[in-house]
Amino acid sequence: SKVDFIQENAPEKIEIKTSLLAEIDAATRPDIVIASSSSGLPSSKFIGKCTNNPGRILIGHPFNPPHLMPLVEIVPNQKTEKSSVETAVQFYKSLNKRPVVLHQEVPGFAANRLQAALCSEAYSLVSRGIISAEDLDACVTNSLGPRWALTGPLLANAMGGGGGTDGFRHLLEHLGPATEVWLKDMQDHAFEFNKESLDALSTSVGEELKGKDVQSLEAERDRLLVEILKLKNS
Template sequence: MAATAENTVKKVAVVGTGVIGSSWTTLFLAKGYKVIVSDPAPGAAEKLSTYIESEWPRIEQIGLAEGASPSNYEFVEDITQHLHDVDFVQENAPERPDFKTKLIANLDAHLPKHAVIASSSSGIPSSQFIGECQVDPSRVLIGHPFNPPHLIPLVEIVPHPGTSGAAVRQAVAFYEALGKSPVLLKKEAPGFLANRLQAALLAEAYSLVSRGIASPEDVDTAVTTGPGLRWALVGPYMTNVLGGGGGNDGFYHFVKHLGPAVRGWKEDMDANKFSFEQDETKRLQEQVTPWVETKEPERVRQEMGDALIELLQTKSTKSSLV
């Protein structure tokens, strides 16, 4: 997606410093921005400092902007007193429409008129929490990242029906300046884009294990050593195009050839859907736990982060990959 506006952001505010907010803060600092940060949770300031310190060596591998510093932020108790010269807000509050409604209205009341408010909401459309904005609800939109934002490029921009074109263009320009890969949704949908795709895969992964068809380890292996490798490079549509022989008719040939079989598989999936009821979830957990106990999750997280950087660096040298 090409930017249709010049990035004019100089100062950023981050509201909420959980895992997502801390990661966003690390990225903004790495790109040379001055950041104002706030989170009322006990110990939030110390946790943020520890997070930035632990992730800074990794983000240095990706590259820092001139003058970037891990200390170029101010943690404040009342962020409303520090919004007068902020250009962009990244909100990372709990996934509760009532909470976000009050918070977004408060931000809207204290920000300069040009500032954009982007919510990291992972599935709640912004039309559900702009109802009390009195200044300019048209500057509010979704800017949903994938975790961790300082490493994974995707950010989903989801305007509500009243979001202005200027706010969308500024969000696109800002995220592109960060090195992100923004995708712009044409309309709101619960869960947006990537989480809906991910949810479809997860629901079937849960069903396969619950039904005794495969183990958790085999499901993970099937994804990471099979379709996941291809999807990380070209995505499902281009995979279908290539699978159908390539060319303008590749996609049609693929769907025509496999469509009837896929329809049958989908009917079986629908008939055996994972219910997400508490009892079924507990039974699934009992199958997952013994496998997890053989792993070192923190080591997995570290190695995954390192491998992500290597993958992104490789992809950056291939002009035909997304």
């Protein structure tokens, strides 16, 4: 084989990935890194039939829309060799991507778990009638989104506490008791994927979408994403 790096993009189904990865593993040189684009399934779930060199297999998960978003999550499994991780990091950097390395497997990896946590609370608030879908989205696009796009949540908290490690710890100690109350309430009212909740949530999202063309929204999103990324890299 003349390839130097393999990016597998099969559907998110264990049986399909298991079969495909085994074929790729058998047909390629054992030194070639094989990265799976799985968005939530750890690679240990589908490398069981790879006997050539399972140490070169890892997750290389791009974030949507992948042609614009810089992030790629690299997630090794217990058999992945350190050199394979290093090769993947350098490969994605050469494409002007921003690779991040997880040190152990967790379902959903990092970015999707963060997204799931925020979306779960958003679904709960909207489905319970506490806020409309339109105003919920405005909460993100007019506060958390722009701020976190520049710093991320942890650095933002450090800055909010006065800066540095001491500032970060100070903010957590100051807001900890209140946050625990919020988290307890969130757990008590966690979104449930039942018909009643889904109906309420879908109705509110439908109201937000009234009169809007999804293709136009996607085009505008992509245009603005390019501008934001240009500013960040300038």
